Amino acid sequence: MTDAARVLALLAERDHTLAxxxxxxxxxVAAELTGVPGASKAFQGSVTAYATTLKHELLGVDRALLAERxxxxxxxxLQMAAGVRDRLGADWGISTTGVxxxxxxxxxxxxxxxxxxxxxxxxxxxxxxxxxxxLNGDRADIRRESVRSVLELLLEExxxxxxxxxxxxxxxx
Numbered sequence: 001m002t003d004a005a006r007v008l009a010l011l012a013e014r015d016h017t018l019a020x021x022x023x024x025x026x027x028x029v030a031a032e033l034t035g036v037p038g039a040s041k042a043f044q045g046s047v048t049a050y051a052t053t054l055k056h057e058l059l060g061v062d063r064a065l066l067a068e069r070x071x072x073x074x075x076x077x078l079q080m081a082a083g084v085r086d087r088l089g090a091d092w093g094i095s096t097t098g099v100x101x102x103x104x105x106x107x108x109x110x111x112x113x114x115x116x117x118x119x120x121x122x123x124x125x126x127x128x129x130x131x132x133x134x135l136n137g138d139r140a141d142i143r144r145e146s147v148r149s150v151l152e153l154l155l156e157e158x159x160x161x162x163x164x165x166x167x168x169x170x171x172x173x
Contacts, residue, residue, distance in 0.1 A: 005036045008036050014091075017092070023096060028143055030046035047088070074132060076114070091120045094115070100146075115130070115153055117154050133146070
């Protein structure tokens with residue numbers, strides 16, 4: 001079973017939904033998810049905000065943050081994930097932003113990537129989690145690894161969330 005299939009199965013078990021915000025991956029996360037039969041049970045959709053201005057306009061990323069730090073930034077990734085979750089009405093949001101190459105961007109080396117997940121607000125879960133990556137390879141390798149990494153991060157969060165819920169239901173044992 002692929003990571004995308006595992007993610008969608010866990011979401012469907014919980015009756016939760018997912019939305020994706022993509023920059024450097026340009027729709028590859030959505031393609032990976034929608035390649036799984038039955039994806040529509042959990043996957044709401046995605047926003048490919050490749051241009052920096054769209055990260056603000058479509059996803060609600062703070063304009064001052066974008067002006068100060070640029071699009072390749074951990075806080076931008078987190079705001080993208082929360083923004084797509086909120087704007088598409090999903091329980092979970094994930095995001096990818098970074099530099100796939102061939103050239104550096106805004107002082108960031110090729111392979112600098114941030115992936116983020118923002119969980120359900122109503123459950124009192126953490127605001128989100130961001131992972132910083134330094135990836136090697138060509139443009140295609142970096143984009144593929146970014147997809148794999150964001151799905152893996154979401155799997156970890158879903159698994160941790162399930163363990164926490166199980167602990168609560170079993171009296172902390």
